Amino acid sequence: xxxxxxxxxxxxxxxxxxxxxxxxxxxxxxxxxxxxxxxxxxxxxxxxxxxxxxxxxxxxxxxxxxxxxxxxxxxxxxxxxxxxxxxxxxxxxxxxxxxxxxxxxxxxxxxxxxxxxxxxxxxxxxxxxxxxxxxxxxxxxxxxxxxxxxxxxxxxxxxxxxxxxxxxxxxxxxxxxxxxxxxxxxxxxxxxxxxxxxxxxxxxxxxxxxx
Amino acid sequence: xxxxxxxxxxxxxxxxxxxxxxxxxxxxxxxxxxxxxxxxxxxxxxxxxxxxxxxxxxxxxxxxxxxxxxxxxxxxxxxxxxxxxxxxxxxxxxxxxxxxxxxxxxxxxxxxxxxxxxxxxxxxxxxxxxxxxxxxxxxxxxxxxxxxxxxxxxxxxxxxxxxxxxxxxxxxxxxxxxxxxxxxxxxxxxxxxxxxxxxxxxxxxxxxxxx
Numbered sequence: 115x116x117x118x119x120x121x122x123x124x125x126x127x128x129x130x131x132x133x134x135x136x137x138x139x140x141x142x143x144x145x146x147x148x149x150x151x152x153x154x155x156x157x158x159x160x161x162x163x164x165x166x167x168x169x170x171x172x173x174x175x176x177x178x179x180x181x182x183x184x185x186x187x188x189x190x191x192x193x194x195x196x197x198x199x200x201x202x203x204x205x206x207x208x209x210x211x212x213x214x215x216x217x218x219x220x221x222x223x224x225x226x227x228x229x230x231x232x233x234x235x236x237x238x239x240x241x242x243x244x245x246x247x248x249x250x251x252x253x254x255x256x257x258x259x260x261x262x263x264x265x266x267x268x269x270x271x272x273x274x275x276x277x278x279x280x281x282x283x284x285x286x287x288x289x290x291x292x293x294x295x296x297x298x299x300x301x302x303x304x305x306x307x308x309x310x311x312x313x314x315x316x317x318x319x320x321x322x323x324x325x
Numbered sequence: 326x327x328x329x330x331x332x333x334x335x336x337x338x339x340x341x342x343x344x345x346x347x348x349x350x351x352x353x354x355x356x357x358x359x360x361x362x363x364x365x366x367x368x369x370x371x372x373x374x375x376x377x378x379x380x381x382x383x384x385x386x387x388x389x390x391x392x393x394x395x396x397x398x399x400x401x402x403x404x405x406x407x408x409x410x411x412x413x414x415x416x417x418x419x420x421x422x423x424x425x426x427x428x429x430x431x432x433x434x435x436x437x438x439x440x441x442x443x444x445x446x447x448x449x450x451x452x453x454x455x456x457x458x459x460x461x462x463x464x465x466x467x468x469x470x471x472x473x474x475x476x477x478x479x480x481x482x483x484x485x486x487x488x489x490x491x492x493x494x495x496x497x498x499x500x501x502x503x504x505x506x507x508x509x510x511x512x513x514x515x516x517x518x519x520x521x522x523x524x525x526x527x528x529x530x531x532x533x534x535x536x
Contacts, residue, residue, distance in 0.1 A: 133448065133485055135519060137348040137407050144525070165446045166521045169484050196348050198409050198519060200450065202485040235376045237344065239411065241452050241515065273380050274344055274413040274515070304452065304485070306517050308346060308409060310377045314355070 123219055130203045131160075131171035134181060137196040138188050150187035154180065167200075175225050177201070178290040182283045186230035189282060189311040197309040199286075201293045204301035205243070213301060220297035224290060230282035237275035237308045238262075238289050242300040254299040258292030275308075282311065334430055342371075342382035345392060345410040349399050361398035365391065378411075386436050388412070389501040393494045397441035400493060400522040408520040410497075412504045415513035416454070424512060431508035435501060441493035448486035448519045449473075449500050453511040465510040469503030486519075493522065 125131065138146045157180055159172035170177055185197045203220070204213055240258060242251035259276070262268040267280035267288050278285045286307075293305040336342065349357045368391055370383035381388055396408045414431070415424055451469060453462035470487070473479040478491035478499050489496045497518075504516040 129484075131484060133483075135407060135409075137350060139348055139350055139352075139354040141350075141352050143350040143405070164483070164488075165524045165526065166448045166488075166519050171484070194354070196346060196407075198346075200485055200517065237377045239515065241454060243452060243454070272344075272375070273340075273342060273382070274411055275378075277375075277377075304450065306411065308377050313376045315376065 123213065123217075125172050126160075128203060128213060128219060129205055130174060130177075131169065132177050132181070132199055132201045133167040133169050134185075134197060134199040135167040136185060136188055137198075138191070138193045139195065140193045146188050146191060146193060150184050154183045154187060156180065167198075174221060174290060174294050178224055178286055179227055181290075182227045182230055182286050185286075185309065185311070186232060186282055189230070189232040189234075192312055194314055195311045197311070199289075199307040199309070201290065201303075201305040201307075203293070203297050203303050218297060218299055218301045220294045224287065224294060226287050227283040229284070232282050232311055234278075234280065234282040234285045235310045235313065236278040236285050236289075237272065238278055238292075239275050239306045240289075240292055240296060241304045241306075242296050243302040243304060251296060251300045254296040255292075258288075258295045261291055261295065262288040282309070285309070334424065334428075336383050337371075339414060339424060339430060340416055341385060341388075341414045342380065343388050343392070343410055343412045344378040344380050345396075345408060346378040347396060347399055348407040348409075349402070349404045350406065351404050357399050357402060357404065361395050365394045365398060367391065378409075385432060385501060385505050389435060389497055390438055392501075393438045393441055393497050396497075396520065396522070397443055397493055400441070400443040400445075403523055405525055406522045408522070410500075410518040410520070412501065412516040412518075413514070414504070414508050415511070429508065429510055429512045431505045435498065435505060437498050438494040440495070443493050443522055445489075445491065445493040445496045446521045446524065447489040447496050447500075448483065449489055449503075450486050450517045451500075451503055451507060452515045452517075453507050454513040454515060462507060462511045465507040466503075469499075469506045472502055472506065473499040493520070496520070 157176040159170050162169045189195050267278045269279045270277035289307050296303045368387040373380050400406050478489045480490045481488035500518050507514045
């Protein structure tokens, strides 16, 4: 059969999704997490959890909104909370892909979510993992960084990560949209985000970082 | 000046290091973290912390031992604890490298640490980020996975990650050594590890994964 010139992939066939974990640092962590999950609109996402993290599969806009809602709900209680997110696209498994080499597909832009009304400090890493020979992944990375700068959340470069600070929803928007942007050039793109919310200590206190 | 045929890099010049965060999910999180940090031998590592994570720079064996000691000390209190580790080598910054393209260097093997006497459930992602044309990064990844299997900690493949279960020290050894192994073929290698310790729930409970 002839292959159409452009194949349109779904979130499932293209492997678009995320894993996240949420850590309110309080004796009452279980109730906080359960309440946030119960009260958040799941937006049709495929959601499954295990002992380590929660897997989400679905379109980029829905992933972004769901993460802002769940993490925001826990953080707005005021409890010191950490959250970690892994975004991935273009490669459903960790060592195998069913999407053809060189295929890169991503939406043109994402919808900026409403403010979460909680400040986040974050470390962001963005990994373009598989290029076609013509891909310009550095241009896409620079575009992602400029987008974060335009949003006002880009606050520094650290070893291995970019530092972001701002409203939780803006930080998540910058990261999710940057991952999408690199996805316009590169098939398999992973991105990792570590978030700290309501930290009791300021930056550069010796104890703070180990949370 | 002529360049010697083999340049020997240090942990600093080659950018060998890690970032980690430690989340005991209890009201007394600060004391637990401070005590673990105070009582752990720093092994000469460069250590600096900020609001989001702690940066470590030094040789692979020392990184592995320090992570096993600090995370183990908190987990052995019995408190439900999450920890996240990012390993990186071969690229000091997030978008720039001072190490030449195609240079790949790593030690031959790491020392297996003593058991931590606490069980860990983990998700592991391993990213070879920059190849020379002759690099065989898939062979190195398969060797890393076989090493984890030989240690008895490889328990499954999930979306985007490999599942590991076992003594915390063995899980950290499998991941650190796998990152090192891929580093024999590929200059810039990143790896991310999410750990869950003393989880109050079993796998596949809806609430458990969001921790």
